[in-house]
Amino acid sequence: MAIKYSRQREAIKEFLSGRKDHPTADTVYIGVRREFPNISLGTVYRNLTLLAQMGEIARINVGDGVEHFDPDTSLHYHFVCRDCGCVQDLGIENIVNINEMATEDFDGDINGSVTYFYGVCGKCKRRRDS
């Protein structure tokens, strides 16, 4: 099944491009509808899945029951606010040797890991203080 161009897929890519807020499929849907008023939610899901498979975007599952999408596929870490649920990038370095550490005393192979951080984001923190 060779992949063919689609304007909707381009619009989805364009919508995500440069974003730092890790939108959900529904957010993408609402956003892209400005340009394609009758795009289908199914089309959004299909293309997000396709783009993730092609490695053009990343799916991130932070445990809030909804899938988020990130145009930045480079290795970096995410923070999730327990107050507002926002998902932000963190500027820390790669956690060294973590996969190798984990492989000790384990009889399978470990080739990946994912770490999420939780707490209160700056905005919610300031709102609490006031």
Place this chain on the structure above:
Amino acid sequence: MAIKYSRQREAIKEFLSGRKDHPTADTVYIGVRREFPNISLGTVYRNLTLLAQMGEIARINVGDGVEHFDPDTSLHYHFVCRDCGCVQDLGIENIVNINEMATEDFDGDINGSVTYFYGVCGKCKRRRDS
């Protein structure tokens, strides 16, 4: 809303107790049905949520779309097999200073983190080799 004893809740706790396979709600349901043939799946979910809130068990979300439950609430790490989907405990030490590391250059507060490891479990590895 004071909590009252319930035989079903005890059976659920008993079923989980000592388990290392991190069952899902459905697995617990099927298991507990041996003793309570007409327990409701809703009751299972309600009690798993309750037990997790009370800190007697842990909910774990490894990104496979289903919630898993762990009677071991101590800090430890989990491995998820990309082949069979099984979830196993890992014997590694606490990843030092990870939350403090992450807090640098971040304007909110970080007070928790979760790390999952992915790969091929021992059983699937041996099956592949043969």
Place this chain on the structure above:
DNA sequence: CCAATAATAGAAATCATTATCATTTTCTGC
């Protein structure tokens, strides 16, 4: 331009989880 094949919109289906509600259990004080 045309046929083939992939992609779409819209809707229905699926799957995990939660909510509702009438009935049953548990518990507390007599």
Place this chain on the structure above:
DNA sequence: GCAGAAAATGATAATGATTTCTATTATTGG
């Protein structure tokens, strides 16, 4: 033990995110 209040249950309906289905439309290579 017993009554009554409160919580828990079972059965089922409802929800919400995601996937699948299908007839129609768009893309593409020749």
